Amino acid sequence: MAVFNYPQGLHNVAVVDAAGYNACDTAGAKILTSGHDQVTLAKGANYFICGVGAHCRANMKMTVNAS
Template identity: 55%
Template structure:
């Protein structure tokens, strides 16, 4: 295998720099207006610009709440069929598109403990 030309080296440096800048731009968001995943979260994403790679942190008491990552249909119907998170301090990395989250404890989703987040 031959040596890289100066041109090839510059291209590699530019690509690596672009990748590192993309990671540096990711933001971490604590979910909820009071820093807690609770019944007042439905409107919390409004006015925020989420990007793929951003991280949502869900803080809650695992004895009374959880986070269920659900489909749009299950979000609309408050059906807790999906990936269940229950540590009380969960980190979720966003991908592009809309992600849906509900609390799977009985009645919590129907009283507003759910949110949809769209990342570019």
Template identity: 50%
Template sequence: MASRGRGSACNGSAVLGAAVAVQLLMVGFLVMSAAPLAAAAAARYTVGDSGGWRFYAEGWAKGKTFRAGDVLEFKYNAAVHDVAAVDLASYRSCVAPKGVRKMRSGHDKVTLHKGAHYFICTEPGHCKAGMKLAVRAI
């Protein structure tokens, strides 16, 4: 009878171990399947839509809801424009602070974090002509 009891305990351990393994597999599956959902939730926006980053772009964001993780794509002619992320004062004055990093590829991507974001073209007169953008990500 003692051997029978050990066999039952051993079988019980095997069943318990299998149950734990199944639970771990289920948790792993849920974690793996949630990762693409989080990535898929981020939206990609082309600033200015088909016209791209251009004069009078400042109204483009009106009516859009941006979220942290969304990506703004600035498409423009790099020979005549650029993009600089600036603070509110620089956005309002259209004067980029000394040493500001200018993006000049013609196809720049910016991932938004929660909060306000301000962008301007630093070429003389372009920002004043409305080549600037303010967005808030929630």
């Protein structure tokens, strides 16, 4: 499980695929906005970006590899 804590309204967590991660594209993504989000990880690569403004382009993104 991944846990994301952040100031609500200043950031979000977009659960994206590899293409969305590379392009900083949230189209079709699940967007989490509570400020205290929990995501069950799938086996393999899991991709997350911030969909607010240019945050993702400023590298506010991460990949979590789960086994």
